[in-house]
Amino acid sequence: MSTTRVSSSPDQIVVSDALKIYGGSGGSAEVTALSHVDLTVDRGQFVSIIGPSGCGKSTLLRLIAGLERADSGDVSVFGADPDQACAAKMIGFVPQVPALLPWLSVVGNVTLPSKVNRRADALRRTLPGHVHREPADPRSLLAKIGLGDSLDRLPHQLSGGMQQRVAIARAFAIQADVLLMDEPFSALDEFTREAIQVQLLELWEQMRTTVVFVTHSVSEAVVLSDKVVVMSARPGRIEAVVDIDLPRPRRQGLLESSAMHEYEDLIRGKLQTAWAAGPVTR
Numbered sequence: 001m002s003t004t005r006v007s008s009s010p011d012q013i014v015v016s017d018a019l020k021i022y023g024g025s026g027g028s029a030e031v032t033a034l035s036h037v038d039l040t041v042d043r044g045q046f047v048s049i050i051g052p053s054g055c056g057k058s059t060l061l062r063l064i065a066g067l068e069r070a071d072s073g074d075v076s077v078f079g080a081d082p083d084q085a086c087a088a089k090m091i092g093f094v095p096q097v098p099a100l101l102p103w104l105s106v107v108g109n110v111t112l113p114s115k116v117n118r119r120a121d122a123l124r125r126t127l128p129g130h131v132h133r134e135p136a137d138p139r140s141l142l143a144k145i146g147l148g149d150s151l152d153r154l155p156h157q158l159s160g161g162m163q164q165r166v167a168i169a170r171a172f173a174i175q176a177d178v179l180l181m182d183e184p185f186s187a188l189d190e191f192t193r194e195a196i197q198v199q200l201l202e203l204w205e206q207m208r209t210t211v212v213f214v215t216h217s218v219s220e221a222v223v224l225s226d227k228v229v230v231m232s233a234r235p236g237r238i239e240a241v242v243d244i245d246l247p248r249p250r251r252q253g254l255l256e257s258s259a260m261h262e263y264e265d266l267i268r269g270k271l272q273t274a275w276a277a278g279p280v281t282r
């Protein structure tokens, strides 16, 4: 993968000059999904990635998760290779659709990953960039995210929003070093989405796990993040990085403030520039 060795840090996720091309073999057309992408995420930060559809947001997340390899450039997760970080369960993933085990209760779904991860636990203790934290109590996490009275229910007895809350609690429970969230709220109605944003914020403010969050919603990115990364149309590049200097905890009053709206306008402007660049055919 690497043409250059990234300056890796035990306290940062670093993506350095990443290039990702799909296809090209067996006569299929090449698609350059990412080109010259540089990104740094500090430990404990909440970083959102926003950009036009198809600009490579999920691809960038998948490079960090070790699910795809860059064709050139480098990716380092708290000083470790993504494959290594993935094997050591330093990385938690929350997809668009919560993949819950249908035969397990809510609390069973949240508890299982901590039980089956003992070997990964041993591996991650050997990696210099891993900061050990005791596994979080699943019942307490579920109570914090508003599911304290649904512990024994099965996934099919839950609404879509409740299922996604279980997936979030499950991700926090393993005390991964970073949580990668790929549009986790995109299938939810606006009211549910806003309610879950508040619950995610409250949970994150207590846990302070590093999060990289892909979204199409400008207001969601601003509400949640310390830093918003705006990507340009394909091939995806970083158009701008906006630091969100709003105090925490972020509660209702702040969310309706003019400072909040100024950040939204700023990011919308950057997105318009990114759109104006237009998609390319390759």
Ligand SMILES: Nc1ncnc2c1ncn2[C@@H]1O[C@H](COP(=O)(O)OP(=O)(O)OP(=O)(O)O)[C@@H](O)[C@H]1O
Pocket (backbone or CB within 6 Å): 022, 023, 031, 032, 033, 051, 052, 053, 054, 055, 056, 057, 058, 059, 060, 234
């Ligand atoms: N496995 C694949 N094979 C071929 N092309 C792919 C593959 N995965 C993604 N692509 C292409 O790479 C580009 C970036 O895709 P990606 O899913 O990363 O974008 P995205 O910004 O997350 O999109 P969206 O916002 O619509 O979810 C797109 O043109 C997509 O069609």
